[in-house]
Amino acid sequence: MQTQISNASNIQPIVKTSIPGPKTLAFLQKQEQNESNARTYPRNIPIAIERAIGSYIEDVDGNIFIDFLTGAGVLSLGHSHPEIVREVQQQMNNCCHALDIPTKIKSEFTELQLSMLPSTMRNNMKIHFCGPTGADAVEAAIKICKTYTGRAEVVSFQGAYHGSTHAAMSVSGLLEQKNKIHNIVPGVHFFPFAYCYRCPMELSYENCSTNCTKYLENSLKDSHGGIQKPAAVIMELIQGEGGTIPAPIQFVQEVRRITQELDIPLIVDEVQTGCGRTGTWFAFEQFGITPDIILASKALSGIGMPVSIVIYNKKFDVWSPGAHIGTFRGNQLAFAAGAAALKIIKRDNILENVKELSCYLMEHLNSLKQELAIIGDVRGRGFMIGIEIVEPHTNKGAGWIAKLIRKELLANGLIIELGGRNDCVIRLLPPLNVDRNTVDAALKILEHGLRTVEASIEQKLSGNLVSFS
Numbered sequence: 001m002q003t004q005i006s007n008a009s010n011i012q013p014i015v016k017t018s019i020p021g022p023k024t025l026a027f028l029q030k031q032e033q034n035e036s037n038a039r040t041y042p043r044n045i046p047i048a049i050e051r052a053i054g055s056y057i058e059d060v061d062g063n064i065f066i067d068f069l070t071g072a073g074v075l076s077l078g079h080s081h082p083e084i085v086r087e088v089q090q091q092m093n094n095c096c097h098a099l100d101i102p103t104k105i106k107s108e109f110t111e112l113q114l115s116m117l118p119s120t121m122r123n124n125m126k127i128h129f130c131g132p133t134g135a136d137a138v139e140a141a142i143k144i145c146k147t148y149t150g151r152a153e154v155v156s157f158q159g160a161y162h163g164s165t166h167a168a169m170s171v172s173g174l175l176e177q178k179n180k181i182h183n184i185v186p187g188v189h190f191f192p193f194a195y196c197y198r199c200p201m202e203l204s205y206e207n208c209s210t211n212c213t214k215y216l217e218n219s220l221k222d223s224h225g226g227i228q229k230p231a232a233v234i235m236e237l238i239q240g241e242g243g244t245i246p247a248p249i250q251f252v253q254e255v256r257r258i259t260q261e262l263d264i265p266l267i268v269d270e271v272q273t274g275c276g277r278t279g280t281w282f283a284f285e286q287f288g289i290t291p292d293i294i295l296a297s298k299a300l301s302g303i304g305m306p307v308s309i310v311i312y313n314k315k316f317d318v319w320s321p322g323a324h325i326g327t328f329r330g331n332q333l334a335f336a337a338g339a340a341a342l343k344i345i346k347r348d349n350i351l352e353n354v355k356e357l358s359c360y361l362m363e364h365l366n367s368l369k370q371e372l373a374i375i376g377d378v379r380g381r382g383f384m385i386g387i388e389i390v391e392p393h394t395n396k397g398a399g400w401i402a403k404l405i406r407k408e409l410l411a412n413g414l415i416i417e418l419g420g421r422n423d424c425v426i427r428l429l430p431p432l433n434v435d436r437n438t439v440d441a442a443l444k445i446l447e448h449g450l451r452t453v454e455a456s457i458e459q460k461l462s463g464n465l466v467s468f469s
């Protein structure tokens, strides 16, 4: 069947039907019959995909959307990048799966990944290949730290998201997911993350010099603090699912200082921030720290082939053969895609594109913030951008307004997701190689959506309606 987006150039977002369109609706109904109640995305983004290329998705009803969700940050080079597809096709004829037996492509992928580390770290680090999800890297890292230190406890941060397997969920903040699961992995202690826009002490960042790290330091150093020395501290440098919250540099540096002083391994979860998403290959490069352990997954292959790794200082390599195994650790197609993606990112200066267009996006969003009362905060690094939506008169995070915006954007051809407390943050995760025209088209839809929803809310508020849900 000839689809409308048969090549990536000159595509424009066009929505011709109501959303979901009639053909999509049939797929959604079948899905509801046949698939798990735990499914998520199609509930909020009700489309069935016919085809996807670059920054665009066409649904089965012929509607074309700009994709600023990119598979939750997976598709760093957009959908089906043709050069990567070619490499994967070639690899398919060669070898698809090899457990953890070495192959040429695995060796190339491994060396390329290590080469992306700062020169001071490169020769001190090793890679463990995990089962193909970010959560499995989290599981592996916690095991590495427990084995190495012989300790049991783990420190994490409020608002963190590290995945939904048992241990990964236990170090995540999201209560909605955890509440129904009894006996989750014990020994996890949550400390405040520097979410300065919502500081519970109502301190401004300039005045507080990250008091939250003083609280962490005091709790871990206090002989009567009640927390046994942990096996690890795990943190995101920019919380993703928690609402796109970049930690202040000082916060991260303080956590590193404290963990170093107390000899606690620091795991930096770069599952979402890694592979160029924030404008550097790893986000930690922008924070002036050296982590002990780094986790990467989502965008490692550039086009969504599943792969997940733990990169750790060699001194932690004391676990035994078989300590963390899994059948799908040898996805050769993902290695071929990942090696190609990395070369393309370097060759095409894609991290420069991220930096340049990120500034452009942030400038526009910040100027919109001056005008629109529903925008409480605009924040992020690189192509990990969050817009916190608030109730105009109370400044409370307003998931109900963000949901109206998501619907309005989708109806006009832009796919985004929400995150944060109550889903009040619009999260933008464009492909790293998105072009300026697409960014302009997305901004136009975004601005229109924000203005339309703000106007409709004002009308409702002035009509004194109580409930808008």
Ligand SMILES: Cc1ncc(COP(=O)(O)O)c(C=O)c1O
Residues within 6 Å of the ligand: 072, 132, 133, 134, 135, 136, 138, 161, 162, 163, 164, 236, 240, 241, 269, 270, 271, 272, 273, 297, 298
């Ligand atoms: C920071 C972070 N860590 C871990 C994960 C879990 O990755 P996965 O969904 O592939 O298990 C995610 C997923 O969103 C994430 O954002």
